[in-house]
Every structure is written in C-alpha cells, then in structure tokens.
Amino acid sequence: MKITGLNLDIVWKNKEKNFKVIENELHRQEADIFLLPEMFSTGFCMDASEVADKNYESLEFLQKMAKEKNAAFSGSAPVEEDGKFYNRMYFVHPDGNADFYDKRHLFSFSGEDKVYTPGKKRVIVNYKGFRILLQVCYDLRFPVFARNNDDYDMILYVANWPEKRVEAWEHLLKARAIENLCFVFGLNRIGTDGNNLFYQESSHCFFADGREISQKEGNLVKAELNLEELKDFRNHFQFLNDRDSFEIKL
Template identity: 80%
Template sequence: MKIAGLNLDIVWKNKEKNFQFIEEQFKSLEADIFLLPEMFSTGFCMDAAEVSDRNEESLEFLKKISKEKNAAVCGSAPVEQDGNFYNRMYFVQPGSEPVFYDKRHLFSFSGEDKVYTPGDKRIIVNYMGFRILLQVCYDLRFPVFARNNDDYDAILYVANWPEKRVGAWEHLLKARAIENLSFVFGLNRIGTDGNGLVYQESSHCFFADGTEISQKNGNIISAELNSDELKDFRQHFQFLNDRDDFEIKIK
C-alpha cells in the first residue's frame, strides 16, 4: 500500500486556494492513500466560528479527490456540528461512507481546548488489508491513547507542529512506531501560519523497528507499507505480548 502526503504551506483561512493547490499537486500522482495535514483547509486556527465548515466543504472536497484518484484521502478540518466545534480528521475512500475521528487531545497551550470539543472515541479504519489508527498532532504526546492492543497495523498522524518543537515531533513519531510494532506516517505542514509560527519540512514514515522508509520528491512524501514484512517482524519480535494493560477513561 502506497501513502503519499503533501507537505502543504497552508494558506491562512482560505479554503478555496488550499483546495485548488492540493488538487493541482495530486493531479499526476498515484497512491492508495493521499494524506493532508491537520486543518488543511484553513491552518491551525482558533477562530472556529469564522473558519469551521458548516456545509461539509472540506469533506466534499476530500470526496471529490477520492473519486478522481480512486483512492482514499485523509486529513483534518475545523467543523461545526450541533453548536460545537471539532478538529475532525476524515478518512474517505471510494464506495464507502466516510469515517471521521475528532481530535481527542486538544492543545491547551494554544487555547484549542477553550474553542474546540474533544472527541471521545479511538477510531481505527480498515483499508486494503491494513488496520489504521487515526490521530491528530498533539495526540502524539500521549502514548497510552495510541497503545497497540493488537488492533492496528499503522498510525496516521496529521499535524501543524511548529519548528521550535520539531525535535519532539520527530522523536515521538519514531517512538510510537517502535513501541507499538507498527508503521507510523506523520505528516506535518510547512511554511508560516497566520500567527507567525514557522513550520519546517519534517514529515516521516517509520517501520516498526524505527527505520525511516519514506521518500521525498518536492512537496510530496511517500512510503510503501508492506503487510507481509510487518507480519514477519511481529512474529519474530513478539514484544506486544509483554505490554502493560491500560484502561482509558474518557472524561
């Protein structure tokens, strides 16, 4: 299974420009999953009442790309539903109902927790024989929530993780892969956002032993995920059998 992610310099609060650029970048690209960063349509913005989708604009765009490419498309967007705002990660694939995950760990340092509502479910999707855990940015800092209970093979992280803390992002991505014996694909944005925060190119895909397996070509980062290779590795190193048990309590 091939995943292709776009290192996107998100245009602040401008959905149409972002949609147009994304479509152009993906036009001649082939992949099984096309991955976009956190809040790909607006940037990581706390002006939720201004930027949030009310008519599923970002979801409709993902459906369009999925149909055009005959592939899955994944990314997060700000969404209003029933008077609440969510940082919602969509996984859209041809011929199936979209699946979504609402970001669980809201970034209190930026006030995200005062604006958006946290999700209360851990979401795993099945696609092309892979079980895929959906996660958003700050979720990366909380390993218990991402603990592999023999229920997934890969994690997709989408993020707006600033340059000043990028070392933590890169180390934690590798750690999640190693401790969970899983593929981990982390896609970060690039450029400068409307708050003046700078984002450097720092997207990666790691195998279960921490080896980088991604390739970069311009703004595109891609990786081939081999299920047989993962199965063989897990059979040889059965570390998950010795894991601790956790009970996740949703507040």
C-alpha cells in the first residue's frame, strides 16, 4: 500500500484556490491513497456558516480527484447538513463511493464544540485489504476511542496542529502506533492560518514498533505499507491479547 500525504499550506477560506493547489501538487504523483489535512479546503475555521460546504463541494472535488488518479482520497472539510455543522473526514474510493467520519472530539480550546456537532460513531474503512480507522486531529489525545480491538490495521490522522504544541502531536502519533500494533499516518498542515497560528512540517508515518517509515519529498510525505510485515509482527508480539476492555459511550 502506497500512501502520499500533502503538507498543504491551506489558503484561508478559499476552496477554489486550495483545490487548484492540490491538483497542481499531485498532478504527477501516483499512490493508492492520497491524504489531505483537516479542513483542507478552508483551514480550521470556526466561521462555519460562511465556509461550510452546503452542496458537498469538497466531497465532489475528492470524488473527481479519486476517479482521475484511480486512487483513494481522504481529508476533512466543514459540512452543513440538516442545519448542523460537522468537521467531516471523507474517504473516497477510486470509483467515487465515499465513507465518512464526523470528528468525535471537538477542540473546546478553540470553541469548535460550540460551532460543530460531534460524531456519534467510530468509522473503519476497508480498502485493498487494509482496515483503516479514520481520525481527526484532537481525537489523537483520546487513546480509548482509538483502542485497537483487532478491528483495524492502520489509523489515518488528519490535522491542523500548531507548532506551539507539535511535541504532543509527534509523540502521540508514535504512541498510538506502538500501543495499537498498527500503522499510523498523521498528516498535518503547514504555513500560517487566518488566526495567525503557525504550523511546521510535522507529518509522519510510523510502524507498529514506533519506527518512522515515511520519506519527505518537498511538500509530499510518502510511505509504503506492508500488511504481511504487520501481521508477522503481531503474531510474534501478541500484546493486544492482554489489552483492557473499555466501553466507549457516544
């Protein structure tokens, strides 16, 4: 499985410009999955009534890209649906069919919980033999919600995680890989947003033992994942058999 993430300097509140940048950056790239940051079309914005997709613009863009590249595309966007706003992570398959996960843990420090509605379920996608857990930014701080019940092989995290707290982002990504015996690909944005928050390049892919397996090429982060290697590792180190059971209340 080949994954390519785009370290995107998101243009604040400008979907068309962001779509164009993404198209240009990925024009000559090939992968099984292309990953985009949290709120890739607008930036992490609390002006939901202004920026949220009302006609699934971001989804339609991902569907177009998925069909053109014959690959899966994933990233989150603000969406208005039935009078509510969601920070919605899409996973669009090459044929255009889409799974989605609404961010469960809303970032109260920024007031996200006052604007957006939390998701009510954990979402695992099946793609090319991999079982993939979808997660968004602040979800990373809550290990019980991401606990591996032998039901996934990889976690995809998309984020707008500022430089001032980047140590937590990088350490927790590695921790999730180790404790859940899985691949973890965490994609953060770069640049400065409309709130004057700076985001340094800090995207990574980790194997189940904590090793980094990604390479950086300009604004791209690439990793090749071997499912058989993961299965062999899990068979040898059967730590998940000793895990505690938790009840997640949604």
